[in-house]
Amino acid sequence: MEKRRGPPPCQSKEGCSNPAKIRKAKDGAQLCGPCFSRNFEDDVHETITNNSLFKRGERVAIGASGGKDSTVLAYVMKTLNDRHDYGLDLQLLSIDEGIKGYRDDSLLAVEKNRVEYGLPLTILSYRDLYGWTMDDIVAKIGKKNNCTFCGVFRRQALDRGAFKIGATKLVTGHNADDMAETVLMNVLRGDIARLERCTNIVTGEEGDLPRAKPLKYCFERDIVMYARTNQLEYFYTECIYAPNAYRGYARKYVRDLEKVHPSAILDLIRSGEKVSVKKEVEMPTLKICERCGYMTSQKMCKACLLIEGLNTGNTDLGVRKTKKSKKVTVEAEGSNKEENGCGSSKGGCGCSAAADETENEETRKRLKDLQF
Ligand SMILES: Nc1ncnc2c1ncn2[C@@H]1O[C@H](COP(=O)(O)OP(=O)(O)OP(=O)(O)O)[C@@H](O)[C@H]1O
Numbered sequence: 001m002e003k004r005r006g007p008p009p010c011q012s013k014e015g016c017s018n019p020a021k022i023r024k025a026k027d028g029a030q031l032c033g034p035c036f037s038r039n040f041e042d043d044v045h046e047t048i049t050n051n052s053l054f055k056r057g058e059r060v061a062i063g064a065s066g067g068k069d070s071t072v073l074a075y076v077m078k079t080l081n082d083r084h085d086y087g088l089d090l091q092l093l094s095i096d097e098g099i100k101g102y103r104d105d106s107l108l109a110v111e112k113n114r115v116e117y118g119l120p121l122t123i124l125s126y127r128d129l130y131g132w133t134m135d136d137i138v139a140k141i142g143k144k145n146n147c148t149f150c151g152v153f154r155r156q157a158l159d160r161g162a163f164k165i166g167a168t169k170l171v172t173g174h175n176a177d178d179m180a181e182t183v184l185m186n187v188l189r190g191d192i193a194r195l196e197r198c199t200n201i202v203t204g205e206e207g208d209l210p211r212a213k214p215l216k217y218c219f220e221r222d223i224v225m226y227a228r229t230n231q232l233e234y235f236y237t238e239c240i241y242a243p244n245a246y247r248g249y250a251r252k253y254v255r256d257l258e259k260v261h262p263s264a265i266l267d268l269i270r271s272g273e274k275v276s277v278k279k280e281v282e283m284p285t286l287k288i289c290e291r292c293g294y295m296t297s298q299k300m301c302k303a304c305l306l307i308e309g310l311n312t313g314n315t316d317l318g319v320r321k322t323k324k325s326k327k328v329t330v331e332a333e334g335s336n337k338e339e340n341g342c343g344s345s346k347g348g349c350g351c352s353a354a355a356d357e358t359e360n361e362e363t364r365k366r367l368k369d370l371q372f
Pocket of ligand 1: 062063064065066067068069070071093094095096097154158171172173174178
């Protein structure tokens with residue numbers, strides 16, 4: 001009878017004699033658990049050094065959501081900082097979007113990581129920053145455009161949190177699969193400016209707080225395997241408000257593509273990296289939001305526009321380009337909105353927003369207090 005063959009030997013370059021247990025999704029290498037972990041960490045170290053992501057002595061905020069990517073990011077950043085003596089001051093930064101049964105649970109995972117990794121943790125909430133939780137927003141506008149609100153608010157909240165703790169860089173757990181999906185989405189939307197930027201490993205260098213993505217070349221399946229191999233605790237439920245997001249379709253397509261053509265993910269990223277906008281195409285210049293002081297290419301930042309819409313009942317504001325949203329942007333150019341109450345074209349107009357006047361005032365105060 002033919003003898004059943006066992007697992008092949010580990011293909012690690014270090015000449016390990018263990019049996020292979022894991023096939024690395026990125027390059028198909030068959031490795032044992034410890035060699036897979038080391039190989040994964042070496043990949044991230046190479047990405048960090050090849051792209052000179054950090055300067056010695058920098059305080060780096062790690063965007064920690066409690067999910068697999070940022071949990072692995074925090075663990076690997078700490079491991080590499082210790083192993084290679086990067087000299088970084090690492091801190092965890094979490095944003096509580098106010099989604100019951102999702103973010104409150106995932107923040108428990110971050111809290112555990114804080115204790116286990118010995119990294120300080122700061123949590124900022126949408127409620128404190130904007131006066132609205134995502135639960136409130138979905139109750140008001142439904143599930144259709146809620147991801148727009150969440151994405152804009154989170155981006156700004158992470159920046160504000162990083163400034164608050166004195167970080168000079170923010171790192172997020174965006175991985176190779178995320179990047180490939182984003183390339184695809186920007187192609188489908190014909191958004192060439194975003195297509196050019198979306199594969200950059202560091203973004204926001206024109207502002208005060210650059211963001212880096214050390215896991216840019218790590219495949220999602222390898223991240224999950226790394227988390228399992230190192231018994232990392234993370235929260236693994238999808239956001240309860242995101243199932244219909246456009247990204248879901250791109251994700252499924254990229255996954256199907258990867259099954260028949262494993263290099264598809266890296267190919268998509270490389271395609272994105274090769275795109276460059278012609279010099280004569282005018283790119284937006286950065287200004288300061290007249291209302292909250294955050295950077296923006298308009299007179300008023302997108303978050304303030306969205307808050308304005310929520311507080312005035314004009315929930316299309318900042319979501320779709322309606323005549324009204326244009327009007328508010330133009331208004332912001334011509335007048336001081338702080339004095340205008342509801343922010344409509346008529347100050348003290350008695351429209352439905354008048355009832356929200358106190359709420360508006362509170363939101364503004366909060367935003368002012370949070371300017372750094
Ligand atoms: N609430 C949050 N607080 C802090 N950082 C966040 C938060 N949400 C997202 N991020 C950061 O942005 C990255 C990408 O977020 P995304 O929403 O795409 O989640 P994801 O791909 O599921 O990542 P994760 O597995 O880390 O949740 C995360 O890895 C994390 O670094």
